[in-house]
Amino acid sequence: MARVLLKNVTKRFGSVVAVDNVRLEVKDKEFMVLLGPSGCGKSTTLRLIAGLETPDEGEIWIGDRIVNEVDPTERNVAMVFQSYALYPHMTVYQNIEFPLKMARVPKHERHRRVIEVARFLGIEDLLNRYPRQLSGGQQQRVALARAIVREPEVFLLDEPLSNLDAKLRIRMRFELRKLLHDELKVTTIYVTHDQVEAMTMADRIAVMNKGRIQQVGSPREVFEKPQNLFVAGFIGVPPMNFLEGTLVEVEGRIKLDLGEYQIEVPSNYWSILKNHVGRTIVMGVRPQDVYISIKPVKGWYKAIIVGYEPLGTETYIHFTIDKKKDYIAIAKDVDTIRLGMEVYWHPNPNRLYFFDKNTGKALY
Amino acid sequence: MNPRVRKRLWVIATYVVLSFFAFIYLVPFIRSFIASFMTWEQASAYPPQWIPNPFTLINYVKLFRLELFPRWILNTAIYAGIIVAGNIVLTSMAGYAFARLSFPGRDALFSALLALLMVPAFITLVPNYIIIYRLGLIDNILGLALLGIANVSSIFLMRQYFLSLPQEVFDAARLDGCGPVKAYFYIALPLAKPALGAVAVYQFLGAWNAFLGPLIFLRSPENFTLPVGLSFAFARTMWTEYTPIIAGSLVAAAPTILLFIVLNKYLIRGIAITAGKG
């Protein structure tokens, strides 16, 4: 049993609060991804769990004991670093053997386990090489092997794929999940700032920003039910469009007043929004859910094309309503689109999000 | 002017200037080398002559006939050996502690140590002499070596080197079960070979050529190091002529020169390490 529990953990570096009152439970054998922008405290969280940093406040539990005072060597966690941190002066064999040697495992037993792990990861041909003689992908496997060989209870990975090229990254993210989750079945905390990695690998995602956990949930949950503006804007490519306006009630219908024009709020959201009439509200709609037409359609809104990015199978269309802010729509058939053209748009009425402007909280 | 021609001219100018200075520095050395194969009459003739005639090894023969000469070489070797060994062991530990361990007062202590670099050696000479005297180690190579077995610049160099190693490697070692001591022996020390090489070379050169310390702390001729011994021979006019002394200086300089030729990449790396981060 190796669940990991952070209870109101805070870590400061001088005046910087790197990790701010974080509460996070990672269940036994779960694959948890910590996702967030650069500098949000992901690595610090991982290092706190590993014991490389000590928390200023809060408790860290691994299994059924508090490990705040437990030395990193005694915590039975293994970590794969972003730079892999292989020992440059040791061969691959010696690198993998090193943690066993430090744990005073007898020599023949060490040999057996190194060979076994190397076979498992397909690196048995590299055992006599030095790290500098390996490609990025091979170094990564060695780093994994060194972490696995100790049979840790908890696996910590800090952006392990960020140094690989795009193609290898896609293959490795599939293999890593298979290895750690399906074969070794070990509790894993995986740090990344790449949301595609997070969505494809995680059992659950913990979205972080500015040292705080914003939301914890399955990939589907954080995508479909973001709890606040940050999560809504961070998850999804291209990012969600936010339209800010005042909620008004006109002749019994609720509308969002954008200044230029008023957008009709579909009636299925009225019950949620009734109490917010008169307040400033942010409406969110994903680019996938914005429809664009070059001919006027009844009930659709005017916009002007300010740019488009063809990506092969689809095109990102940038349009504006008030000539200040850009919005993005995804379209398939764009032959007739021209810059500066007046078009008509409409959001999918079933896929809208509403947020309180002041608190940033989603209204459901 | 076309940039390639300009670059070429720049390179030529650099070479001319460097060769000029190299020549100025080398002349006395070349002169000594030639003179060591001349008789004293020829070497002292005016205008100076540049081709030994007759070519003779008598100066070297006289040198090695001097009973104390091999003794001085041995003394110097012992002295330099202790200094090098002491510096490698002690300063790598100190540098590691300053770079990789956190303990109260670390930075203040390190600043204090660096401040020592600004104290001229003459100022500490008398207190050092008194200490060594009280220890009863005057006129003893060991006493002399004791003063140099750790050195602030070596500590500084080692610290800078350890700082330049990636933190993640040490973090990984920590998780793999290394406390600070094991991390020193298994990780830091093997990775520090270039820095250790630089420390060893610098300290060897310093010890081999040291003059002031040996002159003050050693009394009896049989305990002298080579530089002091040669100057003693020179001053006592053990020979009436200078050519054996010239030969002696060349013999004394030989290891230094050899070392420099073989290891100059370490020396340059040492300078590069120190010039790195603060």
Ligand SMILES: Nc1ncnc2c1ncn2[C@@H]1O[C@H](COP(=O)(O)OP(=O)(O)OP(=O)(O)O)[C@@H](O)[C@H]1O
């Ligand atoms: N040792 C340290 N000393 C001072 N500040 C630090 C230290 N480590 C991290 N920080 C600060 O804490 C904050 C969080 O850093 P952290 O490395 O955890 O971010 P991250 O989410 O891992 O970012 P990235 O995606 O860039 O790796 C940053 O503002 C960083 O500058």
Ligand SMILES: [Mg+2]
């Ligand atoms: Mg990080």
